[in-house]
Amino acid sequence: MKENKKIILRVENIHKSYGKEKILKGVSFEIKKGETKVIIGPSGSGKSTLLRCINQLTIPDQGKIFLENEEVTHHKKEINQFRQKMGMVFQGFNLFDHLNALKNVEIGLVKVKKMDKKAAKEKAIEELKQVGLKKQANLYPAQLSGGQKQRVSIARALAMDPKVMLFDEPTSALDPELIGEVLEVIKKLALAGMTMVVVTHEMGFARSVANEIIFMEDGMIKDQGTPYKMFNNPEHERTRKFLYKITELYGKSEE
């Protein structure tokens, strides 16, 4: 299955500072169609900032982002078109509180893609079905559990038919017993061939789903490789130490 797949996303030399603090110090990587790349690393390493730079929610100081060979950076006017093609799932869910689950998924289709209302509703229901929440369509975010909220937010992002999905620590804000249901959905997505970048601490998940694991620290990529290589034979001692600690904390589930 290792044909020459198309490169969906290319991140080139991203730098970002907030005031005097340099958060990202030249990060580059690329991801091919259908691949899942998992980014791990200690807090403050710039992982979330990097993701937000990809869809320009944060504008990098230096560097370029390419989506399917088209440059995303420096195109303020077209950024909204690009964002439609990139789905983002946030740590804090960020569901629209004044809309029920169905409308949350629908709104991008109706207001951004200008879809016909009936067609949008059908698509939204289908997406909710895919994440197992068809029955909760009329419930409001405040009435949903954390895991349900996150699954709705995944459905919302998927409804836009993105080329790549960006997950920013999707389970970090969830109670332990709710993490599983969300990881299930993300795994299903990966197996179905979605191109994804996932920032997470869930090592078991990373091990079983990632094509490549990227280790970031201090705003730079320090190490990268297949799960097998990273867990058994990383190039850097620091990587080994970090993975050991994290695996201890979060458990080695999903062997």
Next chain:
Amino acid sequence: METITFIREILLAPLLEGTIVTLKLIAVSIPLGLFFGILIGTGRVYGNKFISSFCTIYTLFFRGSPLLVQLFILYYGLPSIGIFFSPFVAAVIGFSLCSCAYHSEYIRGALQSIKSGQMMAAEALGMTRFKAILYIILPQALRRAIPGCSNEIIYLIKYSSLAFIVTCVELTGAGKIIASRYFEYTLIFAVVGAIYLLIVSIVTKVLNILEKKLEIPGIG
């Protein structure tokens, strides 16, 4: 029984007329004040430097000076530079301009209380800032601003009495005119007061029902 005759024959009709003028004043001023209040509040939070500064200065002026002074400027001041408003129009303009400054503060507070994640999620879907504000931020902020804005609406109902001072004869004015003729201030203004209390009570009830209807399930 003189009192009752007095009320029926002499007081009732003019007071009713005055009440209608009051109702007309507030029926026009409340929506105008609310609408421009939303514009100014939103402009202050999301506008560029010019728009934001303008909105801030506007609010500073109209909240820092008395409504009555603003009415004087509109009705007695502007004619000296060639702008003439009828008493009713001057009153409505004054009430709207002043009220919208207060509404804008409540709106501003509500907008700033919305989590930044809401805007991020909206933009991540590809919405322009404008669309995000219109469909995601404002619907939530307006609900949060309801208690404050309701308060301001009640204030406006009471301050509509100032229209009399720029010669627009509404309820208070009608009362004063009769009272000066018959020297029956206590009785007349007791009745006038009762009418205001009635209007305020009804509107408060309506606003409460409205707030309940607009509640987002699960919140609050």
Next chain:
Amino acid sequence: MNENLAVIYQSFPYLIRGVIITIGLVTGALGLGFAMGIPMAVGQVYGNKYISGIISFYVWFFRGLPVLVLLFLFYFGLFSLLGFNLSAFTAAILVLGLRSAAYQSQIFRGSIQSLNEGQMLAARSIGMTKVEAIWHVILPQALRISIPGWSNEYAILLKDSAVTYAVGVMEILTRANFVATRTYRPMPIFLTCAVIFIVLTYGGVKLLDLLENKVKIPGYGEER
């Protein structure tokens, strides 16, 4: 333009004397409102049904009526009826004060009720009577919490003082009108009048902010 500035310059001393009257009105009314508002708030929170009910009625009445109506009702009506021969200035302070009491009582009531009920429990448990507890424990905290709301009340009262024009009090607006009608230059005069009020409003609020900082209890209300 020069004539406008000249008119403003010449009438300024006359207008400033109005500021003194206005400040007198505001101080008197705020003071009366304060003196009445605190017992009213305490009565509403700690009093029995009847006391609480009377106070609620008072608040409903004085908050529900427009200032102008209250001024006419009392100055031309009730005060005459009851035989009081008060100057417009005194009457205005009374009416504004009675009204302010209604608003201030609600500010203080809110502050008192926002306090943890443990405060009262702890005070009683060391042997204080209800009155002592209110005086030594509840009020010191409630008053500090009330400063922002009170600052708002100051601003509102200051602007409402202009309405006393209608009963002839020689405050800022009355004097501005006097000058405007004599010099036939309403715009510059009324704009100056507005600016004077704006300065008084924000100046006063700023002072109250300083007061709030001065009496702040270190670390109060912050969660560890």
